[in-house]
Amino acid sequence: MADRVAIWxxxxxxxxxxxxxxxxxxxxxxxxxxxxxxxxxxxxxxKYSYIPDFPGxxxxxxxxxxxxxxxSLLDLARRVPLTILHGEPDEALPAWxxxxxxxxxxxxxxxxxxxxxxxxxxxAALRQHNIPLLLYEGNALYxxxxxxxxxxxxxxxxxxxxxxxERTVQVKAPLPEPSLPSQPPNSETIKWIEERLAQLPPLxxxxxxxxxxxKAGQQWVKKYFTHGVFTxxxxxxxxxxxxxSSHFSxxxxxxxxxxxxxxxxxxxxxxxVRANDSTYWLFFELxxxxxxxWLGARWGRRFFAAGGLRKLNLPWRRDETLxxxxxxxxxxxxxxxxxxxxxxxxxxxxxRARQIVxxxxxxxxxxxxxxxxxxxxxxxxxxDVYSNWGNWLYQAGVxxxxxxxxxxxxxxxxxxxxxxxxxxxxxxxxLRSLSAPRVYMxxxxxxRSLSYPMPVVDWQQSLAYAKDTYWRAVKGEPKGNQLLKLFxxx
Numbered sequence: 422m423a424d425r426v427a428i429w430x431x432x433x434x435x436x437x438x439x440x441x442x443x444x445x446x447x448x449x450x451x452x453x454x455x456x457x458x459x460x461x462x463x464x465x466x467x468k469y470s471y472i473p474d475f476p477g478x479x480x481x482x483x484x485x486x487x488x489x490x491x492x493s494l495l496d497l498a499r500r501v502p503l504t505i506l507h508g509e510p511d512e513a514l515p516a517w518x519x520x521x522x523x524x525x526x527x528x529x530x531x532x533x534x535x536x537x538x539x540x541x542x543x544x545a546a547l548r549q550h551n552i553p554l555l556l557y558e559g560n561a562l563y564x565x566x567x568x569x570x571x572x573x574x575x576x577x578x579x580x581x582x583x584x585x586x587e588r589t590v591q592v593k594a595p596l597p598e599p600s601l602p603s604q605p606p607n608s609e610t611i612k613w614i615e616e617r618l619a620q621l622p623p624l625x626x627x628x629x630x631x632x633x634x635x636k637a638g639q640q641w642v643k644k645y646f647t648h649g650v651f652t653x654x655x656x657x658x659x660x661x662x663x664x665x666s667s668h669f670s671x672x673x674x675x676x677x678x679x680x681x682x683x684x685x686x687x688x689x690x691x692x693x694v695r696a697n698d699s700t701y702w703l704f705f706e707l708x709x710x711x712x713x714x715w716l717g718a719r720w721g722r723r724f725f726a727a728g729g730l731r732k733l734n735l736p737w738r739r740d741e742t743l744x745x746x747x748x749x750x751x752x753x754x755x756x757x758x759x760x761x762x763x764x765x766x767x768x769x770x771x772x773r774a775r776q777i778v779x780x781x782x783x784x785x786x787x788x789x790x791x792x793x794x795x796x797x798x799x800x801x802x803x804x805d806v807y808s809n810w811g812n813w814l815y816q817a818g819v820x821x822x823x824x825x826x827x828x829x830x831x832x833x834x835x836x837x838x839x840x841x842x843x844x845x846x847x848x849x850x851x852l853r854s855l856s857a858p859r860v861y862m863x864x865x866x867x868x869r870s871l872s873y874p875m876p877v878v879d880w881q882q883s884l885a886y887a888k889d890t891y892w893r894a895v896k897g898e899p900k901g902n903q904l905l906k907l908f909x910x911x
Contacts, residue, residue, distance in 0.1 A: 438595035438679035469538035473795030485768030496634030511542035529559035532718035628767035638672030646690035670803035713811030729819025737789035753876035756835035759848035768802035779816035790817035
């Protein structure tokens with residue numbers, strides 16, 4: 422029997438389906454502490470971090486994400502004894518554990534480069550105090566041992582991954598929330614969280630009402646599975662509304678929800694009502710999340726390299742003026758600008774919008790895709806290292822997309838999924854007097870009168886440049902053909 426053990430929380434801010442917690446309980450400790458580091462690799466950058474170099478970077482997480490994380494911690498702090506430490510994990514955690522007489526620390530194994538570096542550094546530092554760090558797999562649909570291939574042989578196409586796991590692997594039932602020893606909460610932690618929350622601005626009035634915490638996340642899942650999920654496939658490409666999307670991603674990102682628990686609830690909803698294409702499609706999206714997780718585990722540092730998994734030598738641009746126009750929603754392409762303004766204001770934008778702005782960034786501005794991915798990291802309320810960087814690799818054409826060079830026409834996308842232009846008008850007040858189809862791409866004289874910028878690039882010409890440059894990198898220089906030069910500085 423252990424006297425005192427601790428759970429090191431990272432992206433697992435919950436009590437249900439928590440393998441590390443369940444393992445700690447099997448040791449029958451007299452007391453279980455919970456500890457969270459207010460620092461790297463989530464809140465700030467540290468000595469093992471990949472620090473982005475895009476212009477104007479100030480903080481690692483947006484105010485919206487900070488609020489969500491704090492709310493999630495507060496939900497836990499009111500139920501279990503939670504301590505918040507500050508600083509580098511490999512310094513703060515071992516010192517605290519030794520001072521508290523902790524006999525072992527339990528945590529969930531991470532697969533991304535920075536997270537693994539911190540776990541290894543903490544493990545080494547704890548060893549100096551004879552305190553073991555015990556890591557268990559969590560936060561995924563499957564365990565590595567369940568996969569029908571070694572991680573090193575992960576298929577390079579999602580479709581192949583999906584076919585293999587659907588055919589041969591069952592999602593395990595989620596572990597229940599355990600009964601914990603009766604322990605008073607840490608009043609100092611609660612006070613610190615509440616005071617910090619009071620200093621943050623409230624959610625923007627146009628934002629989806631995200632509230633951090635295991636309880637809030639579970640309540641929303643159950644509500645969504647009573648109606649919204651059954652039309653998910655038809656509505657998932659929309660831009661706004663309460664139930665067009667599941668909105669699960671923030672709770673999954675910080676671990677308030679376990680994907681196995683979400684999957685179990687989905688199956689219950691199918692039994693209670695019906696299974697259809699939409700319920701399958703939500704599972705399909707969970708599989709994408711899963712695939713990116715194992716992709717990060719498979720490729721390590723290549724996940725963050727300019728040439729990506731394909732090792733392509735592409736002359737990515739690093740134009741601060743174009744980058745700033747994209748960040749501020751001033752590109753002159755209304756659907757791109759609406760999505761970027763929503764992201765900056767609320768910390769969230771839809772999946773379809775993310776694809777459009779990432780395509781524009783990499784296929785029209787031809788900017789270094791890592792600037793885009795790192796900017797998303799600093800803004801998204803639902804930032805997840807695997808999904809964010811995996812999706813950006815995909816959109817940049819240096820990841821696992823079988824087609825290689827894929828792009829979105831922003832005007833066509835707006836016409837398809839913002840059929841009356843209401844999303845554009847919601848986020849671009851300069852264009853609120855315009856109706857469809859004019860709102861999708863206003864004429865130059867109208868732009869000047871409305872103080873809306875001209876397009877920063879010509880869409881067709883910039884796409885042709887990117888396509889030509891990309892395929893030259895893939896296939897080599899063609900003979901007798903001159904490289905398109907469409908930017909003034911080239």
